[in-house]
Amino acid sequence: MTTPTSPAADPVGSDPAYVAAVVDLLGVVSYGEVSAFERLADDTKLAPTLRDKLALATMASVELGKVGALHARIEALGADPFEAMAPFQEVFEAFHHHTAPADWTEGLVKAYVGDGLADDFYREIAAFLDPETRDLVVASLDEDDGRVGFLVGRVREEIAADPPLGGRLALWGRRLMGEALIQAQRVAADRDSLTALLTGGVDRPGLDLAALGTMFTRLTERHAARMAELGLDS
């Protein structure tokens, strides 16, 4: 927990470029949660049993439940949460449009691999944030082991029952990764403030090209580890 500070004493408030970047970041993370809700809620239609449906619906609700605190922080920074989210709507919709699951197992893999990738990326960015915003972003990550246990367990069950499915889901995982990179690239190109968060500023350390490369390698390795957890090649 952070101690309460008056707005004037908030170190964040002293740098308008930083504030703009943080508002952007909180906008993208919170829209990501709204979007995850929509997609998971939609994928409940693919659930083969009522139990699976309820498990996925509960995940959707958990994602949505994180939005309130993120919006409160955006407001505390003097910005409007809906304006902050608006620039990212198209990117998320494009991602989901290009990665609509054809069936239940594709939906499960997407929930595990896609959200895992987003979380890894937010965790990397969190290192460059003020403590209060960092705590908030880290709290919005999916650390729930029950969730991961359910997703991994169900995917493995489905593959065990139908081994050729493994080949199809491995390709699906590659496609999710590819689409995520395409959309992340779009955000980086459109939102200078966000890229500046990573590359630093006059009085703020950032990443050089080598460090950005290392970060990218870490993200790829964690993606491969998740695919392996599902019993899939990456």
Place this chain on the structure above:
Amino acid sequence: MTTPTSPAADPVGSDPAYVAAVVDLLGVVSYGEVSAFERLADDTKLAPTLRDKLALATMASVELGKVGALHARIEALGADPFEAMAPFQEVFEAFHHHTAPADWTEGLVKAYVGDGLADDFYREIAAFLDPETRDLVVASLDEDDGRVGFLVGRVREEIAADPPLGGRLALWGRRLMGEALIQAQRVAADRDSLTALLTGGVDRPGLDLAALGTMFTRLTERHAARMAELGLDS
């Protein structure tokens, strides 16, 4: 709050017919919440703004959040929540299939009028339950004023902007009521245990035909009051 009782001391446990009826009732209420989640989550696609979308998504999550306590009570009564819900899946799906909103305002009216009707019915039934189950059923009702304020406010805004809409929505409200009665009739015909809850048993008071009629009148009056709240004829 009820005081903890051992299973043997639970008065509910002494009457197998009553337990079967309560499990049925908790099954129908909890499946109703899952179904409300699905429908509200689906209707977020019709939302004209991101703010409207988030408001509806939040309502969906609130409905789903009530399922856990209802399922815990079903388990405490020695039954399986998913088996308890299963018999009612078809009825809810038929209701939603026949009342799929054509647009955003129909979705809002359905959320207000449909859930209000269901809540009124559960409140009537709650009077015939043991205190612990009654508290649980009453807690699952939508007493949130913010929710009602949003729904009523948005429908009134839309009608103000397009007065002929009022005529269409009035017909829509009648259709919702008609479909709800058709499906309630199906449940009453299929589930003797539930009707026995209302009509009573050897050592349990119930409603005679006149009292059932009065109850029906109350439900109709409350529906009319909700329609009037929206500025619509019923």
